[in-house]
Amino acid sequence: MSEWTIGVIGGSGLYAIDGLEDAQSIRIDSPFGEASDEVVIGSLHGHRFVFLPRHGKGHRISPTDVNARANVDVLKRAGCTDILAISAIGSLREELPPGSFVIVDQFIDRTVNRTKSFFGTGMVAHVSMAEPVCPRLSGLAAAAARVAGAPVSEGGTYLAMEGPQFSSRAESHMYRAWGCDVIGMTAMPEAKLAREAELPYALVGMVTDYDCWREGEAHVEVGAIIAQMNSNSAKARQLVIELARSLPQQRAASPIDTCLDFALITAPDARDPRVLAQLDAVAGRALRAR
Ligand SMILES: CSC[C@H]1O[C@H](OP(=O)(O)O)[C@H](O)[C@@H]1O
Numbered sequence: 001m002s003e004w005t006i007g008v009i010g011g012s013g014l015y016a017i018d019g020l021e022d023a024q025s026i027r028i029d030s031p032f033g034e035a036s037d038e039v040v041i042g043s044l045h046g047h048r049f050v051f052l053p054r055h056g057k058g059h060r061i062s063p064t065d066v067n068a069r070a071n072v073d074v075l076k077r078a079g080c081t082d083i084l085a086i087s088a089i090g091s092l093r094e095e096l097p098p099g100s101f102v103i104v105d106q107f108i109d110r111t112v113n114r115t116k117s118f119f120g121t122g123m124v125a126h127v128s129m130a131e132p133v134c135p136r137l138s139g140l141a142a143a144a145a146r147v148a149g150a151p152v153s154e155g156g157t158y159l160a161m162e163g164p165q166f167s168s169r170a171e172s173h174m175y176r177a178w179g180c181d182v183i184g185m186t187a188m189p190e191a192k193l194a195r196e197a198e199l200p201y202a203l204v205g206m207v208t209d210y211d212c213w214r215e216g217e218a219h220v221e222v223g224a225i226i227a228q229m230n231s232n233s234a235k236a237r238q239l240v241i242e243l244a245r246s247l248p249q250q251r252a253a254s255p256i257d258t259c260l261d262f263a264l265i266t267a268p269d270a271r272d273p274r275v276l277a278q279l280d281a282v283a284g285r286a287l288r289a290r
């Protein structure tokens with residue numbers, strides 16, 4: 001097996017991946033509560049892959065209730081080195097029609113009802129989110145998406161909204177004026193938590209709709225999204241296979257692997273042992289070092 005273990009978080013329409021050898025479904029406990037589901041662990045082209053459906057089997061869990069802390073924690077416990085997240089998104093740009101795959105590289109977080117950090121009183125950390133995605137994994141995902149036959153746009157700003165209702169037209173226009181390219185309900189705090197867990201993260205957004213800003217276009221609703229999602233998800237499954245085919249055997253270190261070295265601020269004698277115990281997986285490396 002190679003040095004990579006890729007955690008794949010599947011969003012709306014992607015509840016499994018294809019081709020995993022020796023696949024096993026495993027429930028992993030987390031001190032942060034219940035993850036969305038069991039993880040499926042197997043190998044693809046000589047690399048370990050760990051799959052987790054973000055909304056659980058059967059899409060049971062609403063965006064606000066996705067326990068992103070538990071999800072990222074169990075992926076870390078499963079030995080993941082990197083996270084590839086896959087999401088359905090609305091488009092805020094004419095040139096990103098339904099069916100486009102957007103390799104997101106920036107976020108604006110407008111979510112308001114979620115726990116956004118593994119850290120807190122008793123162990124404080126401040127990671128940088130200036131460059132919120134991993135350029136290496138994003139580039140590999142973009143190339144894999146092209147081989148899978150998807151129209152790919154590299155770079156784009158994702159507006160994370162609370163939901164579950166879609167945006168009003170005024171909001172949709174405002175997000176466009178802010179420079180956002182796509183919109184969804186789940187990548188935050190997921191991307192922030194991946195960074196806190198020292199896991200390089202890439203987000204492939206699959207456009208399902210034009211949200212509600214576009215003159216003359218039916219405004220977004222779930223029926224149309226599901227139809228588009230089904231055609232996107234075949235390409236997403238192929239993308240994962242192509243990514244596995246293209247990964248090198250060795251994984252060069254990423255600066256994200258050790259980013260907590262520059263983020264932990266609480267003095268050793270002021271740290272709360274109960275908080276530290278919860279952080280054994282996500283911050284174990286950094287806490288042992290300092
Ligand atoms: C089914 S449309 C709205 C729903 O789809 C996206 O989910 P995910 O990011 O997990 O693919 C969006 O964020 C909403 O949760």
Ligand SMILES: Nc1ncnc2[nH]cnc12
Nearest residue numbers: 088089090183184185211
């Ligand atoms: N228009 C939209 N708004 C928010 N999340 C979405 N997911 C897919 N389409 C979306």
